[in-house]
Amino acid sequence: MTRPPTGGNYPQSGDNTPYNPAYQNYGFCTFKGTKFDWEAGSPKRVVQDGATHYQGTIIVYRQDDLDKMFGYRRPCTVRAAGDPTAGGMVYVDHWGTDPSGLLQLLMSIWNPSANYPYPTLVGFTAILVDISRNETMMNGIHRADADFLIMQNVLTSIPPQNP
Amino acid sequence: MPMLRRQIVCRITIGGQPLNQWFGLRISNALDTPAASAQITALNAVGNFDDEVVITAGAIPGNGLVTRFDGRRRQVRYDLYPRGCTIECIGELQRAAEFLNTEDPIAHPVPAPGGIGDLVLGQGGLRVQDLVPDSGHIEGTATFLEIAQAVFKKADVAFDADTSECSQRTYGSGLDDGWRFMWKAGTGVAASPGRQGTPLLQSFRRAGESALEYLQKYSQIDAIYVIGPPNKIGFYRIFELPSGKVVIRRIGGHPGSVVSTDSISGRYFVFTEGGSENVKNDSGGQFNPDPGTPNILTANISRDYPLGCRSLVVGTDLGNYQVRYEAQSQNDFMPAVSQVPFVPAAHWDPQPPSSEWIDWQTFSGDVAPYNKRRPHGLVTADATDSDTSLSVAEDTPWPEAPFQATIAETGEVVTVNSDSGGTWDITRGDDPKAINTNFNVRGPFILWDPNSLFGMDCETVAKTRLTEINRETVSGTISIADDCLIEIGQVHRIQAPAGEADRLNTGENLWCVGNDFEIQVQNEAPVLTQNPKYLGGGEDVTGPELGQGGDTGSDHNNNNTDTSHAWTISIVTPADGASFTEAMDVNGDLSMDGAQVPTGTTVQLVLVDNTTSQTATGTGSPYPVDPDGLVSWSGQLPWRSDITEGDDMSITAYLHSPSGTQVAQAGPVAGVSGQTGGSGGTPPTTDTWDIDFNQPTDGDVLTASQDVNGGCHLNGGPVPSDATIQIILVDNTTGQTATSTGHPYPAADQTLTEWSGVLPWRGDISSGDDLSVTARLLNGGLSVEAQAGPVSGSAA
Numbered sequence: 001m002t003r004p005p006t007g008g009n010y011p012q013s014g015d016n017t018p019y020n021p022a023y024q025n026y027g028f029c030t031f032k033g034t035k036f037d038w039e040a041g042s043p044k045r046v047v048q049d050g051a052t053h054y055q056g057t058i059i060v061y062r063q064d065d066l067d068k069m070f071g072y073r074r075p076c077t078v079r080a081a082g083d084p085t086a087g088g089m090v091y092v093d094h095w096g097t098d099p100s101g102l103l104q105l106l107m108s109i110w111n112p113s114a115n116y117p118y119p120t121l122v123g124f125t126a127i128l129v130d131i132s133r134n135e136t137m138m139n140g141i142h143r144a145d146a147d148f149l150i151m152q153n154v155l156t157s158i159p160p161q162n163p
Numbered sequence: 164m165p166m167l168r169r170q171i172v173c174r175i176t177i178g179g180q181p182l183n184q185w186f187g188l189r190i191s192n193a194l195d196t197p198a199a200s201a202q203i204t205a206l207n208a209v210g211n212f213d214d215e216v217v218i219t220a221g222a223i224p225g226n227g228l229v230t231r232f233d234g235r236r237r238q239v240r241y242d243l244y245p246r247g248c249t250i251e252c253i254g255e256l257q258r259a260a261e262f263l264n265t266e267d268p269i270a271h272p273v274p275a276p277g278g279i280g281d282l283v284l285g286q287g288g289l290r291v292q293d294l295v296p297d298s299g300h301i302e303g304t305a306t307f308l309e310i311a312q313a314v315f316k317k318a319d320v321a322f323d324a325d326t327s328e329c330s331q332r333t334y335g336s337g338l339d340d341g342w343r344f345m346w347k348a349g350t351g352v353a354a355s356p357g358r359q360g361t362p363l364l365q366s367f368r369r370a371g372e373s374a375l376e377y378l379q380k381y382s383q384i385d386a387i388y389v390i391g392p393p394n395k396i397g398f399y400r401i402f403e404l405p406s407g408k409v410v411i412r413r414i415g416g417h418p419g420s421v422v423s424t425d426s427i428s429g430r431y432f433v434f435t436e437g438g439s440e441n442v443k444n445d446s447g448g449q450f451n452p453d454p455g456t457p458n459i460l461t462a463n464i465s466r467d468y469p470l471g472c473r474s475l476v477v478g479t480d481l482g483n484y485q486v487r488y489e490a491q492s493q494n495d496f497m498p499a500v501s502q503v504p505f506v507p508a509a510h511w512d513p514q515p516p517s518s519e520w521i522d523w524q525t526f527s528g529d530v531a532p533y534n535k536r537r538p539h540g541l542v543t544a545d546a547t548d549s550d551t552s553l554s555v556a557e558d559t560p561w562p563e564a565p566f567q568a569t570i571a572e573t574g575e576v577v578t579v580n581s582d583s584g585g586t587w588d589i590t591r592g593d594d595p596k597a598i599n600t601n602f603n604v605r606g607p608f609i610l611w612d613p614n615s616l617f618g619m620d621c622e623t624v625a626k627t628r629l630t631e632i633n634r635e636t637v638s639g640t641i642s643i644a645d646d647c648l649i650e651i652g653q654v655h656r657i658q659a660p661a662g663e664a665d666r667l668n669t670g671e672n673l674w675c676v677g678n679d680f681e682i683q684v685q686n687e688a689p690v691l692t693q694n695p696k697y698l699g700g701g702e703d704v705t706g707p708e709l710g711q712g713g714d715t716g717s718d719h720n721n722n723n724t725d726t727s728h729a730w731t732i733s734i735v736t737p738a739d740g741a742s743f744t745e746a747m748d749v750n751g752d753l754s755m756d757g758a759q760v761p762t763g764t765t766v767q768l769v770l771v772d773n774t775t776s777q778t779a780t781g782t783g784s785p786y787p788v789d790p791d792g793l794v795s796w797s798g799q800l801p802w803r804s805d806i807t808e809g810d811d812m813s814i815t816a817y818l819h820s821p822s823g824t825q826v827a828q829a830g831p832v833a834g835v836s837g838q839t840g841g842s843g844g845t846p847p848t849t850d851t852w853d854i855d856f857n858q859p860t861d862g863d864v865l866t867a868s869q870d871v872n873g874g875c876h877l878n879g880g881p882v883p884s885d886a887t888i889q890i891i892l893v894d895n896t897t898g899q900t901a902t903s904t905g906h907p908y909p910a911a912d913q914t915l916t917e918w919s920g921v922l923p924w925r926g927d928i929s930s931g932d933d934l935s936v937t938a939r940l941l942n943g944g945l946s947v948e949a950q951a952g953p954v955s956g957s958a959a
Contacts, residue, residue, distance in 0.1 A: 075688035082437030088457030161433035
């Protein structure tokens with residue numbers, strides 16, 4: 001039996017029971033149904049070319065999940081029209097079919113009635129635009145650097161431009 | 164910010180085979196380059212030279228797979244590292260540039276003296292009559308469109324004649340029987356009546372003229388100049404569409420007021436800059452998505468000083484007369500100038516489109532000697548050297564028999580005794596030879612009706628050209644991610660949100676004169692970008708001579724039509740006879756099928772100053788009225804800075820459907836200019852101008868080139884140096900007129916109180932004709948301020 005390495009904010013079961021994450025399908029977050037967790041301090045929210053990214057190191061507990069995550073990788077080009085502060089169109093170009101999927105993140109959401117942050121699953125539509133392998137640790141847990149592009153205010157058609 | 168996730172799609176075929184491994188492509192097309200081109204960067208080159216290359220590409224959502232290029236494969240460049248090759252492709256029009264004419268219907272080898280090889284003599288190439296033998300126009304002439312169709316057919320270039328246009332003038336005739344309009348084949352020219360031949364020893368075969376080079380000569384002069392509204396001004400330019408088809412369409416002056424629409428999606432070509440956080444809607448938010456979500460990635464627009472305000476276009480040389488016309492106007496920086504030596508500022512057109520193919524001097528065909536022409540026709544049946552009957556096409560009006568005609572190919576001069584429906588009874592010449600079908604026959608010089616619309620005139624070309632130089636030249640390029648199907652000649656609107664001009668200082672329509680379409684691959688992801696190039700006329704700076712209201716140019720790119728509804732518009736304010744003032748409110752009612760109009764409906768306002776014949780345009784907008792919706796409109800009265808108090812004016816409102824089609828009209832409502840307020844207004848003039856004649860005097864005998872002079876004053880003193888005198892001669896016997904220009908010159912006291920000029924004349928004035936002369940004093944803006952005469956006399 002192994003435990004998650006110390007020093008990281010790896011998830012632990014509620015009663016602090018040791019477990020082997022390499023064999024248990026573990027992780028509080030999912031992308032297209034594949035579970036993972038963020039390493040401590042991750043993810044960073046970055047706004048680039050008018051689009052929001054969640055970037056950071058993820059922990060994937062199973063090799064086949066890591067393979068799936070690499071399969072989800074779909075590079076995209078993101079460009080914003082003109083001055084990004086002025087509310088222009090943001091174009092996300094990609095090859096092939098729709099690369100986006102549901103990204104569920106466990107986030108601390110402040111609960112005003114309890115006056116305490118509650119861990120809450122929040123869903124986004126996102127594209128895994130980049131992932132690169134970082135490290136496979138002794139216990140079989142995988143670390144990878146991931147870049148999720150968050151799709152917000154997505155239009156289904158080109159907005160009209162009237163003279 | 165709104166986000167558009169797009170699937171980029173692209174398919175490249177070379178010689179019918181798909182190209183799968185490629186890293187990037189770029190398609191370029193511009194009006195100032197001979198043809199479209201494409202570069203494809205791939206791992207391996209496929210196909211062979213001259214294989215057809217078709218590139219379809221686009222985005223979803225968007226236009227999807229649309230043909231962006233259809234041309235031919237040419238050069239391939241290979242790189243060692245990183246490995247790759249670039250496949251260069253050319254557009255269809257380039258094939259016209261590479262096609263050299265070799266056809267000469269009567270070319271024949273001539274043994275060279277001394278045995279130094281065969282020489283070739285013929286007529287020099289193909290005339291218009293050879294290219295378009297059945298044009299049906301006067302004297303076998305043909306329009307630019309008909310000639311282009313024939314030339315492109317020979318060059319095997321896909322030409323879309325159905326959507327092309329031209330001035331409808333016909334070319335290919337004149338005093339020299341149209342030899343000027345030859346598509347050169349590189350053959351020597353055999354001497355013929357009225358035409359000098361090539362010296363025999365220089366009659367070796369040379370390279371012919373390319374199809375594109377030949378047609379560009381027509382494109383340079385084929386122009387239209389019609390003052391509306393709507394104005395139709397511009398030259399007819401040859402260019403290529405993304406589909407690979409070649410077209411000829413009108414471009415020139417100021418872009419039209421109707422924004423073009425995408426032929427695939429129907430979207431307006433409106434590109435909005437996202438430049439400023441300060442431009443916000445009424446709620447304090449950004450404009451989204453209507454009237455325009457910023458969709459310009461980057462842009463660069465420049466506004467340039469006008470090129471000039473005077474264009475001298477020289478036409479054909481008639482031997483004893485040089486056909487020409489000088490159009491001039493003025494702008495804020497370049498006043499109208501005269502040829503008086505002490506006025507130094509003369510802003511001439513640096514590259515006037517002069518051409519020996521321009522037949523006439525003025526639009527009305529005022530150059531009399533050129534009325535003489537030789538009819539031309541083709542023999543329709545063979546005749547032996549003894550036949551006295553000849554069948555000739557009857558399209559050309561022949562003179563009444565008897566007359567003499569020349570068989571061009573043999574040089575035989577026959578006498579036509581009678582003409583019965585195309586069958587001539589002839590008396591053969593001194594050295595009769597067999598006459599074959601399609602031989603050329605030319606009649607004697609006869610007088611033609613000068614009102615026939617054939618040949619181009621210097622006046623039309625010069626005035627059209629003036630609209631291209633006397634303007635604030637707006638040029639630039641933008642970069643967009645939109646996959647709309649951009650074509651040269653479209654009218655695009657470049658604006659900030661809400662149609663304002665912001666960082667780019669551009670809130671106006673511009674001509675699209677080129678486009679680069681590219682898909683690059685960066686970090687394995689596609690990047691679809693288009694870089695349209697633009698040209699515009701800025702604010703209307705043309706002076707009084709031209710006076711268009713800025714509404715010129717092409718209208719063929721309006722792909723939408725909407726005439727299936729009943730549209731109405733009325734003007735409520737101002738009422739008939741009202742006092743017109745600057746920025747006054749103009750309003751009225753409108754409807755579609757008896758109810759409110761749809762969003763996107765616009766109102767165009769055209770103000771006409773009937774006193775000066777100048778126009779100004781503006782726009783109005785429908786606004787909602789409870790409970791009926793958009794059933795009323797309002798706007799501001801368009802205005803001009805040169806309107807003076809008391810001018811007769813009228814206002815007309817044109818209703819445009821959302822597709823841009825003009826669907827209804829209200830007015831004109833007449834009124835009088837009440838005040839000329841505003842900083843740009845010109846104060847009412849109280850100047851007194853006068854002009855008189857010293858000579859000629861009533862009853863004089865008038866001769867060509869005789870001096871005409873008199874006195875001219877402004878408020879009793881000298882006139883300004885930019886004043887000119889228009890001298891008009893009327894031949895009351897024939898009803899014809901001629902004009903010339905006189906100038907003030909310093910009198911003894913060194914002030915401009917006298918003027919002189921040369922009496923205008925016409926070649927068809929006969930001795931004893933009843934003539935009269937009038938002199939008009941024009942100010943610097945070329946407005947008539949005073950008139951002297953008419954003085955009557957008789958022709959010497």
